[in-house]
Amino acid sequence: NLLAVDEFKNADEINVVGLSQGALIARYIVESCEGVKARNLLSIGGPNMGVTDIPHCFHGPLCKVVNKVARSLVYMGLVQDHLGPAGYFRDPKDYSKYLSDSVFLAKLNNESNAAAANKTNFESLNGLMLVMFTEDTMVYPKESEWFQTLDDKDRKVVPLEDSDFYKNDEIGLKALNDAKKVQFISVEGDHLQFSKDDVTNTFIPFLLS
Numbered sequence: 001n002l003l004a005v006d007e008f009k010n011a012d013e014i015n016v017v018g019l020s021q022g023a024l025i026a027r028y029i030v031e032s033c034e035g036v037k038a039r040n041l042l043s044i045g046g047p048n049m050g051v052t053d054i055p056h057c058f059h060g061p062l063c064k065v066v067n068k069v070a071r072s073l074v075y076m077g078l079v080q081d082h083l084g085p086a087g088y089f090r091d092p093k094d095y096s097k098y099l100s101d102s103v104f105l106a107k108l109n110n111e112s113n114a115a116a117a118n119k120t121n122f123e124s125l126n127g128l129m130l131v132m133f134t135e136d137t138m139v140y141p142k143e144s145e146w147f148q149t150l151d152d153k154d155r156k157v158v159p160l161e162d163s164d165f166y167k168n169d170e171i172g173l174k175a176l177n178d179a180k181k182v183q184f185i186s187v188e189g190d191h192l193q194f195s196k197d198d199v200t201n202t203f204i205p206f207l208l209s
Helices: 002-008 022-032 061-073 077-082 084-088 092-101 116-123 142-146 173-178 196-207
Strands: 014-019 038-044 127-133 182-187
Touching: 014 022, 014 196, 022 038, 022 116, 038 196, 077 084, 116 173, 127 142, 127 196, 173 182, 182 196
Parallel strands: 014 038, 038 127, 127 182
Antiparallel strands: none
């Protein structure tokens, strides 16, 4: 609930944690909420560079048809306005349509209508932890959780350092990484299947840093 952000406006600093699509809301708080100073951001399974396929439907002839239909409809205004996941659907093969019609992710990532304040706020973080699940069946590609995307030809994952998004430092991720403030954490298992040990030994120490 973004209304709850008002409760933190008088705090010196806050930590922000988001799970799955909630990680995008967490990042919105960091980038865009006036009067809120975020110290650390923990993104657990967050589709930071969007998704290109329907959850649990990445392979096979039927899924190929389903995803083709989804891609043909996803940037329609009615779909963008009423279906939450459509707001972070990012099709590299239809990038211009994504830029013009995505109601959320393209703006959050400063890929369209870039906002200097978003970048300033994001790159002023003390720390960023990005958690990716090795067998994720919800987010495709799973590497989106590490701000990686697919190329527009062969649908192969583009290494972070080779992507225009990273090289152009659209939201300050490169600046954070160059300053050694980004932790790329890999957790074995499916979407959000982290353990108590992960919380105790990895997440909490990061938030306390």
